[in-house]
Amino acid sequence: MDQEQALRERLAAIATPPSRISMDTVLPAARQRVRRRRAVWAGAGAALTVGALLAVPKVLLSDAGPDNRPALPAATSAPVAHPAACRPRTLPLPDGITDMEAESVDPTGRYIVGNATVKHVFRPVLWTDGVPRLLPAPAESVQVTGVNAAGVVVGLVNDGAGGGSVFRFEDGQYTVLGMPAGNWAPYPGAMINTAGDVLVNAEPATAGENNGKGTIVLLWKAGATTPVRLPLPAGATVDDLADDGTMVGGLYRDGAGVAGYRWDQRGEARKLSAPAGKVTLASASRGDWVTGSVWGQGEAARWNLRTGEFRQFPQRFGPGVAVNDDGWVVTQQGALIRDGAVADLSAGGGGRTAKARALTDDGLVVGSVAVEPEAGRSGSLAFLTASGQTLPQIWQC
Amino acid sequence: MRSDLEREYVDYVAGRLPRLHRAAYLLCADRYQADDIVQATVTALYMNWKSAVRADNLDGFVHRILVRRYLDERRRRWSRVLLGDHLPERPGPADTRVEARDELLTALRALPKGQRAVVVLRYFSDLSVEATAAALGCSVGNVKSQCSRGLAALRAELGAFQESR
Secondary structure: OOHHHHHHHHHOOOOOOOOOOOOHHHHHHHHHHHHHHHHHHHHHHHHOOOOOOOOOOOHHHHHOOOOOOOOOOOOOOOOOEOOOEEEEOOOOOOOOOOEEEEEEOOOOEEEEEEEEEEEEEEEEEEEEEEEEEEOOOOEEEEEEEEEOOOOOOOEEEOOOOOEEEEEEOOOOEEEEEEOOOEEEEEEEEEEEEOOOEEEEEEEOOOOOOOOOOOEEEEEEEOOOOOOOOOOHHHHHEEEEOOOOEEEEEEEEEEEEEEHHHHOOOHOOOOOOOOOOOOEEEEEEOOOOOOEEOOOOOEEEEEOOOOOOOEEEHHHHOOOOOEOOOOOOOEEEEOOOEEOOOEEOOOOOOOOOEEEEEEEOOOOEEEEEEEEEOOOOOOOHHHHHHHHHHHHEEEEEO | OOOHHHHHHHHHHHHHOHHHHOOHHHHHHHHHHHHHHHHHHHHHHHHHHHOOOOOHHHHHHHHHHHHHHHHHHOOHHHHHHHHHHHHOOOOOOHHHHHHHHOOHHEEEEEEEOOHHHOOOOOOHHOOOHHHHHHHOOOOOOHHHHHHHEEEEHHHHOOOOOOOOO
């Protein structure tokens, strides 16, 4: 048998894990999407007739077609829309960049970082007081993941081989931070706090999924290039490093969440509360606030460590990924929940969707607006295989 | 969508879901992300079914949407998605054993992403060199070189593809 044919047969024979997708899930989701698009087009038309580019009112985004059965179970305690809207401001793009996402913001709001996509690899961008700068790329892919109030940028570099490394970019210079002996893959991104300490999780760089097994947590003190391995329990994964050096994250076993924790750097742990029979995981903290998720349900959770308050938000917003000192939460789905209500983040209408990503204590929200490929009204299908465009956006809330 | 069109869509998609999921899984090596990619792909197809159904090579076309969604998802940094975002319906050691057993899958995952995508599209999805180039947004020459490097790397890892009997 020829080798190419043998490869075809072996690829076809690979056992894959079961899929959750079936026609039972495909059709309702697709129908709902069509209804939304119709509604968005209707909204865009209305905005044009009054001669202004307005946000599509929330009511238009809900079911507009004759078939208005919800495709997803209705949330029980949905927050209502917040009356005061956030003021959108566009972040200028660096020359030559047409597609990128804003990723993080320092606590003062002066520095914002983002990743441009050029031919499917990341290129880092730093805004200082709103002025963009495309940072040099010393490796094939450079992905920024954090910035602090001194403008020190951290992220991951990958030259296509090995598991990648953590970098620090300061005073115009890249420093690749040393990893422990062995082959480690840092994930999901480097974090930096106001003091300049840098932290990352690292898992053994084996081929394939290992569900974070064997993860270690590494800390580089400000200015250092050699890491210290923190004494956290096996299965601990950190998602945020606070200015006081504490960390929040979760304990995982066999790829499944066990519990959410806040740790100090000596490994002293505080387990976060969870509803009876549920597992919670933490992913970000600021002051007394911690946000995260209820495992397996994809719901955002929020704790106040001083008062002991615990709150859960409806599933459709996804896990909490950022929180500020007023307890506002940004979720994985890009929603901003403030004072228990979803804030209206204008995307500009016309098939655009807004996603928040990070925020400051002053209510500066950093995120992106996704512009879908133009719908095929002329019968051409080229747009279907085209990429949508993503643009960085900030909102003052 | 008109009911006859929708029926046509259901007939087409229902028969291909397992294969689309498999292609997505070979590309991204993550069962949940594979689900997300497939859902996005078939939703896009539904929304444009009336025109899509007239495409010359519908299967090839759908795979192109799939790859585009895969690349888009990757750019959106799905690595950051918390595990808790997904519903682990059937977590279990059984699946892990299945995954670990196939050395081809392991070798495939060790390939750089571009080479992996080319190998999957060419040899699993049966796209031509030209269609693969179109799906990935690169040149035909690039596909050929990625493909030969990918195959060489796989063979270096596995020896011959034909299983010894």
